[in-house]
Amino acid sequence: MELLPNVTMNHYLLVSVILFVIGVAGILFRRNAIIMFMCVELMLNAVNITLVAFSKVWGQSDAQVFVFFIMVVAAAEVAVGLAILMMLYRNMHTTSTDVLDKLKW
Amino acid sequence: MDPILLYKIILCVVVFAVSLGIAAYMTWGERKLAAILQDRVGPNRAGPFGLLQPIADGIKMFMKEEMIPGASNRFLFILAPCFFMLTACMTGVVIPWGGGITIDGVTYPMQITDINIGLLYLLGVVSIGVYGIMIGGWASNNKYSLMGALRASSQMISYEVAMGLALIALVMMTGTLSLGEIARQQDEGLAYVVYQPLGFLIFIICAFAETNRAPFDLPESESELVGGYHTEYSSMKLGFFLFAEYINMFISSAVMATLYFGGYNFPFQHELGLEGNTLSIIQTVVLFAKILIFIFIFMWVRWTLPRFRYDQLMNLGWKVLLPLALANIFFTGIGMYLFGKLG
Amino acid sequence: MEKLVSLIPVFPLVGFLYIIFLGKGLSKNTIGAIGSGAIFLAFITSILVFTTQLHGANPTIVKVIDWITTPKFDIDISFIVDPLSTIYLLFITGVGFLIHVYSIGYMHEDEGFNRFIAYLNLFVFFMLILVLGDSYAMMFVGWEGVGVCSFMLIGFWYKDMANNDAAKKAFIINRIGDLGLILGMCMIFFHTGTLRYDDLFISESAASGLHGWDLHLAAIFLFIGAMGKSAQIPLHTWLPDAMAGPTPVSALIHAATMVTAGIYMVARSSAIFSASDVASDVVMWAGILTAILGATIALTQNDIKKVLAYSTVSQLGLMFTALGMGAYSIAVFHVITHAFFKALLFLGSGSVIHAMGGEQDIRRMGGLKSHLPITHITFLIGTIAISGIPPLAGFFSKDQIIAVAFEENMIMFVLASVVSALTAFYMFRLYFLTFRGSFRGTHEQEHHLHESPKVMTIPLIVLAVLSIFGGFMGFPHAVGHAMHVPHWLDHFLENTVEMEVLDMSVGTESILMILATVIALISMYIAYTKYMKNGELALEDDEITSSTHQTLASKYYIDELYEKIIRRPVDAIAQFARNVVEPKIIDELVKQVSLIPSGLGSVAKAAQNGKLVMYVLAMIAGLIILLSTLI
């Protein structure tokens, strides 16, 4: 299971897990929608690392295709998400999720 | 030491040095050309024909007082020009500067690295080049600078799309992303500009926009934004910004020459009876001649055409070049379906 | 050629869809042309299909697509082509076409013209499905379809509440009949495992699963269905009310085609009915009672369409009498001739109403002969035909029913003769009061009187010709045998329906024929003396003194009876349900139940506090739980 000399699959999983948890922690600690958004991107990328590593393990391209699609979705998400944030800021003059809770129930 | 590694290091240094040298003398060329177009004399004091002028300018830049605005973000303020310069210099590594050089019976390609995703590398480096401008403009804490930075970022992102799509049509024909391979293909066949005239047109327009040259120099338009993103810069940091722009111009000329005009190849090169290193050296000279022609076009356009308005710029990018590039892909596909793959 | 049959229903369906969905901007003439053109194409196709059956019965099943497929049984959408269905095809599309053409003129000023033509097309479509379907299931589709169309057309002028009531009445009474039909179908299916005619009747094996009281019950249930559709006692009350619809509807649906669906069904099931003597007796008695009831009520009616409606009830009764006596082909014969002259009479009455500006009361008419010459002639032909005066169509079919009755059952013979006499009387009463004498309407109406346009009179003429010569398709057996004129219809149908072979000498039959003619002529003469010579008029409602007359004029108080014994109790139950069950029990229950989700919701609502962090925490908690199963 060595992907590189002295580097195993688990090493990559470890890096990925740490990055993922950092992303989760960012979402929990920060209130700013933009930063939270970036944390989501980080989490997606953490997953991407594992996918690419698995692709290497199995010697197949399919996982990389998945990464490709994740990127597509992320890009689309950012385009729409940032547009929404811009509108929110224009109307509410804030991007803090503590204030943006009008749509509950 | 591994001779290949040694060779690569030497080549790196040479390419870097040549890029800087050419960029330096481009400033001289630009002034001279502007003078000619405006019926002036241009620089003529430092050395014959003012040839020493770039050196004098360099010395002046280093000697000037370095000013950093108090309200700026110091770290980013310094980081920005360095980053911009770095990205400008990084692009040179994938360009094939000539045929192989044979030393001690071993042939070395005149290309720092021929990675198989060379074109994507180019696009990637170009796309991160915008950070230098954005960070610099924002860190200055000056509204003109910020305005220039925002203009630069949206302009570069917009034109990158059309540029990438123009390249896709080319890639469809070449079947490879390696610039070395593309240059070699044009040795065997015609230059790709013959098959991709529209793609080339789109590419050169986008190249103008990506290098922030007139008529797309809105990020730094003096008459509107004082100096754009580098309003607050002085001394060599300003020099870096200006210098990087010339390097960018040089590299994009090289890319255009390589992708569309046969790279280092020239017509009837194999009929001359030249061999080995002689041929390679002539090829390199030919490539530089092509690059100089493009640089001349860059300058010619700058001193001829007025600047676009911002909405015109965006309309051109999204409503003209993007559909044209898409149509180009479509027709290229049809052409390839009808006449088969080239090369 | 038989394959063409699947095209026949398509024409009216396409016509219907086209008019409903694309007919908005088209002119009325175009709509009319599309509507009647569709039927005409169906008629042409029907003739082509009919020719395949001319030389010996040649039943064919044409499968279109699967409908219901189960491991146990399949029902296809497929059509049966045999003499019975093709002869129905002919007069449905033929008479239907004429009535469509007539409608173009009759309904021309109506704002719902498009809707009317579209409904007529849809009706023809369903009628064709009913007749062509190769199983009871398919027939049921058509059966319900024509019911719906009948409902829509009776209530066509829906702005008038009375019309809506009549439509509802027709629909509801038909539902009662349909229930009988469904039960009958269920019984058949339960005992034989199939609803397909060819399994049931042609191969015989399946039908043998049905015997004894099962058979009787199944047949009686089927007959209840027929009662509803064909307006037999006690489900006849809807038909006279259905005259609320436009007159072409009365002609097409409530005289010529839909009401004969019951006859079709019984004739189609002739194997079942002839095997069940009980059911046959029920059919016979119900038929003759209906015939007498209808004929007697018709004597006193003053609405031109009501007279014809009760006449239809009475004629249908006669047909069922024939069916009950096992004379299936003769019943079908009478259906056909009846379709001709009853359609003619209705269309003629429509022409009269059209001329009178909507007036339907014969006491306000009279002397229309000179104003409406074509209508008058054709109406007179229809009257003679229905009265059974030779050599017009009605004589042959009715005479054969009476002849069969003479063979089978003397009571039936007497009663049928009475009906025949009454028929001649009330029809001539109608004729004299309407067309002879002097005009009794208002001056304005007299000024307005005019012959109908050609588009209406031509169908009248065609139908009149058919009424004159239509009878020759079934020339009396014995006399025909002697004169070498074959009974074509019997011959045609002999392999399809059970046959009653009349064993009668030429003499007997001739005497019966003469007797019937004489009875009709006497009735006619009585009517003549009463209404022409003596110039008697029908009594106004408040002048009626005789209790018999009153009873007849009030239709034996049957509607009132139903009102008392059925509607009142049902109303009372409904009131109880509305006032007690609904608010006190059901509403309360629902309210109580609704408290549960709203209570749960108020708990869950707290979780939706709008704080993103809480949501993320919940998500992570779920993730942790999910992942901990992997450890």
Add this chain to the structure above:
Amino acid sequence: MLTEYAFWFLSFVAIFSALAMIFSKNPVYSVLSLILTFFAIAGHYFLLNAQFLAAVHIIVYAGAIMVLFLYVIMMLNLNRLEEDKKSTWMKFLSVAAGGLLLFVLLAVVKRTDEITITAQAANSDCGLVENLGKVLYNDYLLPFELASILFLGAMVGAVYLSKKELA
């Protein structure tokens, strides 16, 4: 050897700059840190022989997505974000949740030691453009087309959302 060091270096950069991203008060620093993380991740891709993906990663994430973030932050001028005070209870809960998740994930990763994946006959070329393209356009053609439709929808949505008249 070199690749091993490269792995450790890149991992360190990625994690360090990710932490910097969530802890820096200035959102511009956050963005720049995240860009650094992405570069490190792209480096990982290079190490894993997925050059195409690495290049696309740079172009898409660094070249487009993060530029948009930076653009928005600059345009809205969010130099200092107002972070409201959170209750200690909430902080504790967040830390607990994050820590627990890390713990669980690490435990799961630990478990994978026991699961032996027999490495396939290593096809180190699977990250090349040609092979990736073959898989993408043969096996995943429909998702690919759907992704393009998704993009189009996102584009239209973004343009519509940022129209001035809506504000």
